[in-house]
Amino acid sequence: MIYRLYRASTYKEAVVKAKMDLGSDVYIIARKEVKEGGFLGMFATVMTEITVAKNEERSNQQAHSAQQGGRGQNTAGIPPAEEPQTGQGNPTTAPAMLSESLGGETSVMCELMEIKRQLRTILNERSEEVPRESQLLEALLDQLRSNDFSEEYIGQIRNRFETEFTLKDIQDPGTVRDHVKKHILENIQIGGPITAGKSSPRIVVLVGPTGVGKTTTIAKLAASFGVLQKKKVELLTIDSYRIAAIEQLGKYAELMQLPFSVINSREEYKNSVMNSKAEILFVDTVGRSQKNNLGLAELRDILDGVKSEMDIHLVLSATTKYRDAMDVITRFNQLMYTNIIITKLDETNTVGPLLSILGSGKKISYFTTGQSVPDDIEIARKEKLYELISFDPVGARSSV
Numbered sequence: 001m002i003y004r005l006y007r008a009s010t011y012k013e014a015v016v017k018a019k020m021d022l023g024s025d026v027y028i029i030a031r032k033e034v035k036e037g038g039f040l041g042m043f044a045t046v047m048t049e050i051t052v053a054k055n056e057e058r059s060n061q062q063a064h065s066a067q068q069g070g071r072g073q074n075t076a077g078i079p080p081a082e083e084p085q086t087g088q089g090n091p092t093t094a095p096a097m098l099s100e101s102l103g104g105e106t107s108v109m110c111e112l113m114e115i116k117r118q119l120r121t122i123l124n125e126r127s128e129e130v131p132r133e134s135q136l137l138e139a140l141l142d143q144l145r146s147n148d149f150s151e152e153y154i155g156q157i158r159n160r161f162e163t164e165f166t167l168k169d170i171q172d173p174g175t176v177r178d179h180v181k182k183h184i185l186e187n188i189q190i191g192g193p194i195t196a197g198k199s200s201p202r203i204v205v206l207v208g209p210t211g212v213g214k215t216t217t218i219a220k221l222a223a224s225f226g227v228l229q230k231k232k233v234e235l236l237t238i239d240s241y242r243i244a245a246i247e248q249l250g251k252y253a254e255l256m257q258l259p260f261s262v263i264n265s266r267e268e269y270k271n272s273v274m275n276s277k278a279e280i281l282f283v284d285t286v287g288r289s290q291k292n293n294l295g296l297a298e299l300r301d302i303l304d305g306v307k308s309e310m311d312i313h314l315v316l317s318a319t320t321k322y323r324d325a326m327d328v329i330t331r332f333n334q335l336m337y338t339n340i341i342i343t344k345l346d347e348t349n350t351v352g353p354l355l356s357i358l359g360s361g362k363k364i365s366y367f368t369t370g371q372s373v374p375d376d377i378e379i380a381r382k383e384k385l386y387e388l389i390s391f392d393p394v395g396a397r398s399s400v
C-alpha cells in the first residue's frame with residue numbers, strides 16, 4: 001500500500017490530482033481543511049488536503065503491463081503531482097515493505113499504525129500553527145487574558161483583526177496596540193453626569209445587589225449636588241426591609257440637612273414625588289439579592305407608580321466576577337436601567353471582567369474609588385478604565 005497527500009483548492013480538484021497521479025483505483029482515507037500562506041494566522045487561503053492510499057501491488061502490475069504495451073495506466077513511474085506534506089520524508093516506505101513481507105492481518109495492522117502516525121503528524125502541525133502565525137496579536141490578547149477579559153471579548157478583537165485589517169496594519173506592533181486600545185475604548189459608553197431638573201425634580205434611582213455601595217454613593221452624590229453645588233436635593237429610600245440601611249441614609253441626610261423620607265408603598269412613592277420641591281430626588285432602593293426576582297418586581301411596581309422620567313442607575317462593584325456581573329446585568333434589566341455606576345474601583349486589580357460586559361449599550365455615569373463621603377466619587381471616563389488594565393512593560397500601555 002502506498003500513501004500520498006494531495007492539496008488543492010477544492011476536494012474535487014484534490015481527487016482529480018490524486019487520480020491523475022496514481023490512477024482511478026485509489027482510496028481516500030482522510031480529508032481536512034488546511035490554511036496556506038497568509039500572515040500571523042490571517043489572510044490565509046483555505047485548501048482541501050486528502051490522504052490517498054493505493055494498493056502498491058496493483059500499481060506495480062499496472063506499471064508492468066504498461067511497459068509491456070498493455071492497456072493499464074502507467075502511474076508508478078510518474079512523479080506525484082505534489083510531494084507528501086508531512087515533512088518527514090516518504091512515510092510510506094516502511095509499512096509498505098512490512099506489508100509485503102508479513103501479509104494478511106499483520107499488514108492491515110501496519111497500515112492502520114501508519115495512518116495513525118500520519119494523523120498525529122498532521123495534528124501536531126496544526127497545533128504548532130497558532131502561536132507561530134499570530135504571535136504579535138496573540139501576545140497582546142494574552143495580556144488581556146491576564147486581566148481577566150472574557151474569552152468572548154478576546155475572540156471579538158481577534159475577529160475584527162481578521163476581517164478589518166490589512167497585512168500592513170498587523171505587521172506593526174504600534175498599530176496592533178492602537179487598534180486593540182481603540183476596540184476597548186469603543187466598547188465603553190459614557191453617560192453624562194446627572195443634571196438638575198427644572199420644572200419638576202430629576203429622579204435618580206440607584207438599584208443593584210446588596211453591599212455594592214448604593215447608599216454610600218447616594219450620600220456622595222447628595223453631598224456633591226446638595227452641599228457643594230447648593231442644588232435643592234431630597235433623599236428617599238425604598239429600603240424598608242433593612243432598618244439599618246434606612247438609618248444609614250437617614251444619618252447622612254441629617255448630617256447634610258437634606259429632606260429624607262422612607263417609602264413603603266407605590267402610593268407613598270407617588271405622593272413623595274408629586275409633593276417634592278427638589279431639583280434632584282435621589283432614590284435609594286431595597287438591597288435584596290439580585291437572585292430575588294420577586295423583590296425586583298415589587299420595586300418595578302413601586303417605581304412605575306410615577307410617570308415622570310427617571311434615570312435608573314445600576315450600581316455594579318468592580319470586584320464582581322465576570323459571570324456574576326453578567327447575571328446582575330441581565331436580572332436588573334427588568335428595571336430598565338440606562339446607566340451604570342461602577343463602585344469599588346479602588347478594590348480591584350483587574351478590570352477585564354467589567355470591560356468584557358460593557359458592550360451592552362448601557363452608559364457608565366460615575367466611578368467610586370473609596371469609602372470616603374463625599375470625596376471618593378468621579379464622573380466616569382473611558383481613559384481611566386483603560387489605564388487600569390495592566391500591561392507588561394512591552395505591552396500596550398507604552399503606546400498610549
Ligand SMILES: Nc1nc2c(ncn2[C@@H]2O[C@H](COP(=O)(O)OP(=O)(O)O)[C@@H](O)[C@H]2O)c(=O)[nH]1
Binds near residue numbers: 211215216344
Ligand atoms: N472600597 C470601597 N468601599 C466602598 C465603596 N463604596 C461603598 N463602599 C463600602 O461598601 C460597603 C457597602 O456599602 P453600602 O452603601 O451600604 O452598600 P448598599 O448595600 O449597596 O447600599 C460599605 O462598607 C461602604 O463603605 C468604594 O467605592 N470603595
Ligand SMILES: [Mg+2]
Binds near residue numbers: 214215216245287
Ligand atoms: Mg444600602
